[in-house]
Amino acid sequence: MAVDESGTLQEKQKRVFSKRIAPAMVQFAVFQLPSIAATVVLFGLYFMEFTWNPSTGQLNALLFAAKVHESLIIASLFNILHYHIRRGLLSADGVPFGYLTSSFQLNSPFYLLSSSFLAPLIKSRPASWSSAGLGILLVVTFVLAALAGASSGVAILPRQTWRPLSVAADMGLNSGSFQAFVVSPARDLYPSFVDLSTVPDACTPRLALDNASKDGCPFIHYQNPESTAYAWLKDIKTLPRTTNLAISYPELKSIAYLGTTNPRLDPGKIAPVAVATCPSARITGMLSEQAADWARFPQSYNPGRLFATVSDQGGARAPLKQPRVAIQCADIKGDNQNSSFPDLYSWSFDPGVYPKFILSMKKSFIDDAAASGKRFGFIDVQDQLPESIKASTAFWVNPYRVGICLIDARWVESNVWINPSETANVPQHTVPVDDAIGGQYQHDFDELITLDLSWLGILNASLQQSNNAGAYNYYNYNASNATHVFDFLAGHFHADGDLENRSDQANRDFQGQLAGALAVYLTDALSLVPFRYHAWSLESTQPHGPWRLTSNDENYSAYTSNRGYEYDHARVEVWHYHNTYAYTFGETTLILVWVVLLAHVLLVVVHWFTILINEEWSSGAWSQLGELMSLSMNSSPTQLLKNTGAGTGSWHTWRLKVFVREVESDGKVELVLVDTSDSDALKEVLGEKPKADRVYG
Known part of the structure; x- marks a missing residue:
C-alpha cells in the first residue's frame, strides 16, 4: 500500500x-x-x-x-x-x-x-x-x-454396538469346539406341519416309559409330576401379566409368557389370552456349548455375546425363527339355545389374538368329542372358521359351560444370543409376547404351524407316578389322581362346587389358566421339534468356516469340494460378538x-x-x-x-x-x-x- x-x-x-x-x-x-x-x-x-x-x-x-x-x-x-x-x-x-x-x-x-x-x-x-x-x-x-x-x-x-469378534480364531477357540449344522432342505428348519414324523419312533406309546431312547421325546420331562419342568405351574394363577418362566431339565431354559386372566390385573375386562415363546432347543444347545469356552477369551473382550445365525445356500444371512404359541378362548353356557339355530353353539371372540368374530359350530361336533367325559380335548376347526381366520388347532373345554380355545402357533423371526459372562447363562431372544394381542391380526409375515392331532395326542403321555393310578371322575377331578399329562395340567385349575353353576368369571379363569399352561407346554414341545441336520466341524483357523462334514454322508459330500451351493440348505452356527464402538x-x-x-x-x-x-x-x-x-x-x-x-x-x-x-x-x-x-x-x-x-x- x-x-x-x-x-x-x-x-x-x-x-x-x-x-x-x-x-x-x-x-x-x-x-x-x-x-x-x-x-x-x-x-x-x-x-x-x-x-x-x-x-x-x-x-x-x-x-x-x-x-x-x-x-x-x-x-x-x-x-x-x-x-x-x-x-x-x-x-x-x-x-x-x-x-x-x-x-x-x-x-x-x-x-x-x-x-x-x-x-x-x-x-x-x-x-x-x-x-x-x-x-x-x-x-x-x-x-x-x-x-x-x-x-x-x-x-x-x-456407535456402541455388538460386532463380530474377528480375532476369535487367535484366541484358542478353534480347537474343534466350533460346529455348524446344515439343514437340507432349508424348509425343514421351520416345519409348517408338525405331526408324528417329527417325533422319534421311540416316543410312540407302545414303548416302555423307562426306555432310555425316549430322551428326544417332547414330553420326556413332563412325565414326572414332581419334575422341575412343572416349576411354573403352581404360580400360573398369580403370575404377572408378562414374565419369563425359568425351566430346568436339566439345562436352564427361559420361556416368555403372557397371560390376561389374573383377576388382580384384568378382572373380567380382557378375553382369556395366553402367549408363550422360546428359542429352539437345538439353537440354545449350540449357544450353551460355545458359552462354555468363553473363559478362554481375554477380559478385554468382555462383555461378550454369542449370537445364533442362519445363512442360506448362497451365504447370505437368513432369518432365525422360534415358535410362539398364542391361545384365545371364548365361553358360552352349555344350555345356550339359539332361537334361529338351536343345534349350534356360537362363540363371540373379542379382540385379542384375533379380531372380533363369531364362531358357530354344530353342538354334535363338540358333544361327540366330549362323550368320554373328559374336561377338554383337541379338535380341528379350520373348516368352521371364517376365511380370514387361521388356527393351528383348537381345544374345547368343560361340556357344562362349553368353551372353545383357538391355538395360533407360528414361527416368528428372532435374534437369539447368550451372555456367557453372566452368572446364569440363559439364552435370550427378542420376540415380544405382547405383539400377539391387541386386536391387530397381522401375522401374515409369520408362518403358521399346523399341529396335527396325532402329535398333540403324543404330548398327552402317561405319568410315571401318580397318587391315584385309578381313573378320575368328572366331579371329583384334581391333579393328584391324574394319569396323563393333560389331565395333570387341567387338574391344577379345578374349583370346588357345582361346576354347572360356576360363575362366568370363574369359568373364564379356568379357561385362561388352562390356556396358559398349554401355551407353555406346547411352546416347549415345539422348541424340541428336531430338524434334520448334518453337523460340520471347523477345518481351518477361521471361526466361521470353511467347514467339513463330521459324518460320511454321500448326499452332502459336494460341500467338501466347494460345490455345496448346488443344494438347497440352511446353515446354523454361532457367531462371537463383543460390545464395541463401530462405524456401521x-x-x-x-x-x-x-x-x-x-x-x-x-x-x-x-x-x-x-x-x-x-x-x-x-x-x-x-x-x-x-x-x-x-x-x-x-x-x-x-x-x-x-x-x-x-x-x-x-x-x-x-x-x-x-x-x-x-x-x-x-x-x-x-x-x-x-x-x-x-x-x-x-x-x-x-x-x-x-x-x-x-x-x-
Missing part, C-alpha cells in the same frame, strides 16, 4: 478473475479437497465397518474433529456459492441484488426467510436459466450448511446423515466440472464482505436506491440486477445497479465487462 502526493492511501491493482489453470486448481484444492478427503475417509471407515474401543479422550477428540469437518464443509459451500455470484456479476445476466451478500450469510438461518432471498427467488426479472440456477444453488447450499454440523457430529462419532450403516438417522454428506460431495464434483467447462475460470476478488462493501462505496451513486438508508422494504428493490463493469479507461471497476423490469434495460448497462487476468483498481 502506498500514499500519493495528496496523502491518499493507494491499494495495488488486482485481477478480478483469471482463466489460467493454476489459480483455479489452487483455489479448488484449498477450499474443496480438505472436506472431501475427510468425508471419503469417513465413508471408507463405514464401508469397512471399522471397529475400535476409543478412550474418553479420543471420543472428545472426535467431537473436535466433527466441528472441524463442519467448518470445512461450510468453507466449501461458501466457495462454490461465491464462485457463481462472482461469475454472475461479470456476466451478461448479472445477479439479483438480494443475492449479492448471500454467500456471507450461510450460517444465518434467517436469510432463507428474508425478503432479500424470497423476492428474486419467487419472481426474477427477466427470468433466465442463470437466475433460476443461482436460486436453486442458494437453497441447496443453505440446506447443506444448516445440516452440516449435525451430520458431521453423527457420522464421526462411532443401517440406522435411519445415519442414512439421512450420509445423504447430506454425499450430496455435498456430489455438489463439489459438479463444481469441478463447472470450472473445467468455464475454461478454468476462477476469481479471488471480493472474498470478504468488507471488500464487497469497498466496491460498492467506490462505485458511482445510483438513483435506484432512494429512501433505503434506513432499510429496504420493497421486494422490487431486491429484484434489481447488479453487475460489475469497467467504467473508466484507467481500469476502474464499479457495481452497476439496473432496473430489469424491462428486459431491454440490460442493453443499456454502461461499461465493458472486465477482462481475464487484467488488473483493476
Whole structure:
C-alpha cells in the first residue's frame, strides 16, 4: 500500500478473475479437497465397518474433529456459492441484488426467510436459466450448511454396538469346539406341519416309559409330576401379566409368557389370552456349548455375546425363527339355545389374538368329542372358521359351560444370543409376547404351524407316578389322581362346587389358566421339534468356516469340494460378538446423515466440472464482505436506491440486477445497479465487462 502526493492511501491493482489453470486448481484444492478427503475417509471407515474401543479422550477428540469437518464443509459451500455470484456479476445476466451478500450469510438461518432471498427467488426479472440456477444453488447450499454440523457430529462419532469378534480364531477357540449344522432342505428348519414324523419312533406309546431312547421325546420331562419342568405351574394363577418362566431339565431354559386372566390385573375386562415363546432347543444347545469356552477369551473382550445365525445356500444371512404359541378362548353356557339355530353353539371372540368374530359350530361336533367325559380335548376347526381366520388347532373345554380355545402357533423371526459372562447363562431372544394381542391380526409375515392331532395326542403321555393310578371322575377331578399329562395340567385349575353353576368369571379363569399352561407346554414341545441336520466341524483357523462334514454322508459330500451351493440348505452356527464402538450403516438417522454428506460431495464434483467447462475460470476478488462493501462505496451513486438508508422494504428493490463493469479507461471497476423490469434495460448497462487476468483498481 502506498500514499500519493495528496496523502491518499493507494491499494495495488488486482485481477478480478483469471482463466489460467493454476489459480483455479489452487483455489479448488484449498477450499474443496480438505472436506472431501475427510468425508471419503469417513465413508471408507463405514464401508469397512471399522471397529475400535476409543478412550474418553479420543471420543472428545472426535467431537473436535466433527466441528472441524463442519467448518470445512461450510468453507466449501461458501466457495462454490461465491464462485457463481462472482461469475454472475461479470456476466451478461448479472445477479439479483438480494443475492449479492448471500454467500456471507450461510450460517444465518434467517436469510432463507428474508425478503432479500424470497423476492428474486419467487419472481426474477427477466427470468433466465442463470437466475433460476443461482436460486436453486442458494437453497441447496443453505440446506447443506444448516445440516452440516449435525451430520458431521453423527457420522464421526462411532456407535456402541455388538460386532463380530474377528480375532476369535487367535484366541484358542478353534480347537474343534466350533460346529455348524446344515439343514437340507432349508424348509425343514421351520416345519409348517408338525405331526408324528417329527417325533422319534421311540416316543410312540407302545414303548416302555423307562426306555432310555425316549430322551428326544417332547414330553420326556413332563412325565414326572414332581419334575422341575412343572416349576411354573403352581404360580400360573398369580403370575404377572408378562414374565419369563425359568425351566430346568436339566439345562436352564427361559420361556416368555403372557397371560390376561389374573383377576388382580384384568378382572373380567380382557378375553382369556395366553402367549408363550422360546428359542429352539437345538439353537440354545449350540449357544450353551460355545458359552462354555468363553473363559478362554481375554477380559478385554468382555462383555461378550454369542449370537445364533442362519445363512442360506448362497451365504447370505437368513432369518432365525422360534415358535410362539398364542391361545384365545371364548365361553358360552352349555344350555345356550339359539332361537334361529338351536343345534349350534356360537362363540363371540373379542379382540385379542384375533379380531372380533363369531364362531358357530354344530353342538354334535363338540358333544361327540366330549362323550368320554373328559374336561377338554383337541379338535380341528379350520373348516368352521371364517376365511380370514387361521388356527393351528383348537381345544374345547368343560361340556357344562362349553368353551372353545383357538391355538395360533407360528414361527416368528428372532435374534437369539447368550451372555456367557453372566452368572446364569440363559439364552435370550427378542420376540415380544405382547405383539400377539391387541386386536391387530397381522401375522401374515409369520408362518403358521399346523399341529396335527396325532402329535398333540403324543404330548398327552402317561405319568410315571401318580397318587391315584385309578381313573378320575368328572366331579371329583384334581391333579393328584391324574394319569396323563393333560389331565395333570387341567387338574391344577379345578374349583370346588357345582361346576354347572360356576360363575362366568370363574369359568373364564379356568379357561385362561388352562390356556396358559398349554401355551407353555406346547411352546416347549415345539422348541424340541428336531430338524434334520448334518453337523460340520471347523477345518481351518477361521471361526466361521470353511467347514467339513463330521459324518460320511454321500448326499452332502459336494460341500467338501466347494460345490455345496448346488443344494438347497440352511446353515446354523454361532457367531462371537463383543460390545464395541463401530462405524456401521443401517440406522435411519445415519442414512439421512450420509445423504447430506454425499450430496455435498456430489455438489463439489459438479463444481469441478463447472470450472473445467468455464475454461478454468476462477476469481479471488471480493472474498470478504468488507471488500464487497469497498466496491460498492467506490462505485458511482445510483438513483435506484432512494429512501433505503434506513432499510429496504420493497421486494422490487431486491429484484434489481447488479453487475460489475469497467467504467473508466484507467481500469476502474464499479457495481452497476439496473432496473430489469424491462428486459431491454440490460442493453443499456454502461461499461465493458472486465477482462481475464487484467488488473483493476
